Amino acid sequence: MTTPHLDQIWERTVTGLKAQAGAPMVFGGPVRAGGLELRYFSGARTSALRDLNVARGAGLGGKVWRERRPAEVDEYSAATSITHHYDEPVGREGLRAIVAVPVLQGGQVRGVLYAGSREAGACGDRLRSLTWGMARRLSADLATEAEIERRLAARVAESAALRERIRRIHAELRVLKGEAKDPALRRKLAALAEDVTGGARPAQRHEQTALSPRERDILALVAEGLSYRYVGERLGLAQQTVKSYMRDIIARLGVHSRHEAVVEARRQGILP
Numbered sequence: 001m002t003t004p005h006l007d008q009i010w011e012r013t014v015t016g017l018k019a020q021a022g023a024p025m026v027f028g029g030p031v032r033a034g035g036l037e038l039r040y041f042s043g044a045r046t047s048a049l050r051d052l053n054v055a056r057g058a059g060l061g062g063k064v065w066r067e068r069r070p071a072e073v074d075e076y077s078a079a080t081s082i083t084h085h086y087d088e089p090v091g092r093e094g095l096r097a098i099v100a101v102p103v104l105q106g107g108q109v110r111g112v113l114y115a116g117s118r119e120a121g122a123c124g125d126r127l128r129s130l131t132w133g134m135a136r137r138l139s140a141d142l143a144t145e146a147e148i149e150r151r152l153a154a155r156v157a158e159s160a161a162l163r164e165r166i167r168r169i170h171a172e173l174r175v176l177k178g179e180a181k182d183p184a185l186r187r188k189l190a191a192l193a194e195d196v197t198g199g200a201r202p203a204q205r206h207e208q209t210a211l212s213p214r215e216r217d218i219l220a221l222v223a224e225g226l227s228y229r230y231v232g233e234r235l236g237l238a239q240q241t242v243k244s245y246m247r248d249i250i251a252r253l254g255v256h257s258r259h260e261a262v263v264e265a266r267r268q269g270i271l272p
Contacts, residue, residue: 010040014042018043025118026042026043027114030110048089049090060073060079061100062085065112068109070100070101072099072123074096074097074120074123076095076097096119096120097117097119098114099128100113102135103135105142114131115127167271175217175234210252218242222261
């Protein structure tokens with residue numbers, strides 16, 4: 001699967017190489033588990049090569065993939081250095097001279113970039129050099145994008161872990177509030193629990209559903225994935241009493257299940 005950013009990087013590469021080199025056609029794509037996927041084109045006259053999956057070792061691109069080095073042919077249909085698995089789609093596009101360069105990262109081929117001509121023997125040193133240079137630039141751009149994605153995924157994971165910690169703390173504060181005998185301590189714990197939620201967001205305050213303190217206590221523990229029996233044990237309530245509370249909560253929030261109740265409560269800012 002590719003992301004919009006990866007699509008943009010590849011598309012910018014093929015259009016940029018075509019403009020710089022003046023090649024009739026530039027194309028390429030990433031190496032995936034299913035093969036080398038030809039996804040990006042500039043100058044194509046047909047759809048013959050679009051979305052073609054090139055096998056490792058097959059055709060010109062497959063050879064480049066297997067050998068991890070550039071290769072070219074001056075007359076594709078007559079070339080003896082490649083297999084001819086893809087003569088039909090290449091012929092339909094009218095390509096004859098093609099240069100192909102691997103996009104390398106960490107010694108592995110992550111894609112192949114092609115530049116082709118509809119005239120035999122038309123590759124030349126300039127086209128070869130420009131294609132090699134653009135493949136190296138593409139490799140660097142893809143590596144940068146991969147690092148950005150890695151860091152973003154790490155930040156998302158860290159944020160998710162932090163949210164779960166906050167939710168556990170919130171649930172525990174509500175339990176402690178219920179167990180506290182001192183009124184002042186109960187008020188302080190209630191205030192801390194409310195502070196953990198951050199309050200309802202301004203745009204949601206007008207629609208926030210009023211739940212009783214006990215209902216919030218129960219919903220906070222249910223949100224942690226606890227069973228009704230365990231929620232009852234933590235709060236000193238019978239299991240059937242917890243179920244009755246949850247039926248009221250579900251109805252008040254206008255949802256159909258306890259999972260939906262948790263989602264809606266978080267949307268409204270009732271739960272963190």
